[in-house]
Amino acid sequence: MLRKLACFALLAALAPHSFGAPAAPDADAALARLADYLRIDTINPPGNESLAVAFLAAIFETEGIAYETFEAAPGRGSIVARLPGGDQLALLLLNHSDVVPADANAWVVPPLSGAERDGYLYGRGAIDTKGLAMIQLEAFLALHRSGRALDRPVLFATTADEEAGGYFGAGWMVRQRPELIADVGFVLNEGGGGRVQGSTPVFSVEVTQKIPLWLRVTARGTPGHGSSPRVRSAPDDLIRALARVTEQRFAPRLLPVVAEGMKAVADLKAPHLRPFYEAPDRLLDDPEGRLALRLDSPGAHALLRDTCSLTRLGGSLKINVIPSQAWAELDCRLLPDTDPDVFMAELETLIDDPAIQITKLMGFTAAVSSTETALYGAMEDTLTEALAEARVVPAMATGFTDSHFFRDLDITAYGFGTVLLGADELSGVHGHNERVNIEAFKAGVGLYYQVLEQFLFGAP
Ligand SMILES: [Zn+2]
Numbered sequence: 001m002l003r004k005l006a007c008f009a010l011l012a013a014l015a016p017h018s019f020g021a022p023a024a025p026d027a028d029a030a031l032a033r034l035a036d037y038l039r040i041d042t043i044n045p046p047g048n049e050s051l052a053v054a055f056l057a058a059i060f061e062t063e064g065i066a067y068e069t070f071e072a073a074p075g076r077g078s079i080v081a082r083l084p085g086g087d088q089l090a091l092l093l094l095n096h097s098d099v100v101p102a103d104a105n106a107w108v109v110p111p112l113s114g115a116e117r118d119g120y121l122y123g124r125g126a127i128d129t130k131g132l133a134m135i136q137l138e139a140f141l142a143l144h145r146s147g148r149a150l151d152r153p154v155l156f157a158t159t160a161d162e163e164a165g166g167y168f169g170a171g172w173m174v175r176q177r178p179e180l181i182a183d184v185g186f187v188l189n190e191g192g193g194g195r196v197q198g199s200t201p202v203f204s205v206e207v208t209q210k211i212p213l214w215l216r217v218t219a220r221g222t223p224g225h226g227s228s229p230r231v232r233s234a235p236d237d238l239i240r241a242l243a244r245v246t247e248q249r250f251a252p253r254l255l256p257v258v259a260e261g262m263k264a265v266a267d268l269k270a271p272h273l274r275p276f277y278e279a280p281d282r283l284l285d286d287p288e289g290r291l292a293l294r295l296d297s298p299g300a301h302a303l304l305r306d307t308c309s310l311t312r313l314g315g316s317l318k319i320n321v322i323p324s325q326a327w328a329e330l331d332c333r334l335l336p337d338t339d340p341d342v343f344m345a346e347l348e349t350l351i352d353d354p355a356i357q358i359t360k361l362m363g364f365t366a367a368v369s370s371t372e373t374a375l376y377g378a379m380e381d382t383l384t385e386a387l388a389e390a391r392v393v394p395a396m397a398t399g400f401t402d403s404h405f406f407r408d409l410d411i412t413a414y415g416f417g418t419v420l421l422g423a424d425e426l427s428g429v430h431g432h433n434e435r436v437n438i439e440a441f442k443a444g445v446g447l448y449y450q451v452l453e454q455f456l457f458g459a460p
Helices: 002-014 027-038 050-063 130-146 170-176 234-247 256-264 274-278 280-285 287-296 298-304 340-351 374-386 403-407 438-457
Strands: 066-071 077-083 090-096 120-122 154-159 184-189 193-197 200-209 211-220 307-314 325-334 356-363 391-397 412-415 435-437
Touching (some): 027 130, 027 438, 050 066, 066 170, 077 130, 077 170, 090 130, 090 403, 130 154, 130 438, 154 170, 184 403, 200 256, 200 403, 211 340, 234 325, 256 274, 256 391, 274 287, 280 287, 325 340, 340 356, 374 391, 374 412, 374 438, 403 412, 435 438
Parallel strands (some): 090 154, 184 412
Antiparallel strands (some): 066 077, 077 154, 120 435, 307 325
């Protein structure tokens, strides 16, 4: 007994914080870590995400947190750390380490410099998603240091390859290492975030996304000399088929999550758009209203329809040769209640030409996460209490993230962020001069932790 007591005393003396005391996250430490993390070259392709794994593993070693790593291919590493807890469904904090390439000539600082300038921290990934990762990590470390008992495990995962579809990261993990996430019931991932509209902080929580359906359209015909055109050629047939697709305006539909999201911010919109946000079903039979919305915000308009963007085209390698094949690629994005196979069949009917072949390059299944969960409630309660006038709004994303891998497994996944971003910062995501406002980032560190406290302990 005495020996045991002595051991406890020793443990308490070694612990950085006394057990049970709430530990505040350290926003300055998170910022410093982000600057270091931005300097690691994980541009995809090729990715080299194992460099990020080494960076994170060293932190978990220092903190004494258990973790596992895996490589889906050489250099394509991912890492999953775990805080043990009770038998409630686990919470996974998910982010990706790879970033898209950057054109250094167009940046005011080198894209991998992690440089501070005029109150911003610059670097490819500052928002997407190395910034989110360091916010999640600081919350995860603070939870660990607090020593508070958890009634559910909390996981932190940084995965590879999200920018190229996640097949060497989250997609590989759910198929090849399912035991790593077998107890997960909730995922907090990228895809949501805060914006000030007027003077109102609006936090969108992404609960579903449009389904990408990437298609290749191929026309075949008889080759020949450009000087002697035949009646038909592969390029001519292709152009005719593509015109039918691009001129097609797929019927508008209003999903409940889209209607709810639009109504929630109606009063913040320009006067000519406000009536459509107040009563979005008016858009269904008002083509001019849809055009006004599309001119103002192509992204908002895309939430109302299936869309297909023509993005790639190819034909002959020589100007005087009529090729036997011409091809194009279509980036179609479907509302989550569209059946991709039915959609493809409709495209075939629309094109109506046996010389044209459509093949699927990539496609996902759709799923929507409910807002009727304790985690959604925690986000709502915390943010509306912490920031005057703040709104928390469910949203459908036009793009996709790794969340679909988890929604496919019936796991509730939200795209969620606590940094209030300006329009100028959003343009840096996949664009030039990606940067995050330092004060907004630091505030985001505190808010993220408060949301987790609310969810895990019922109160801060
Ligand atoms: Zn991303």
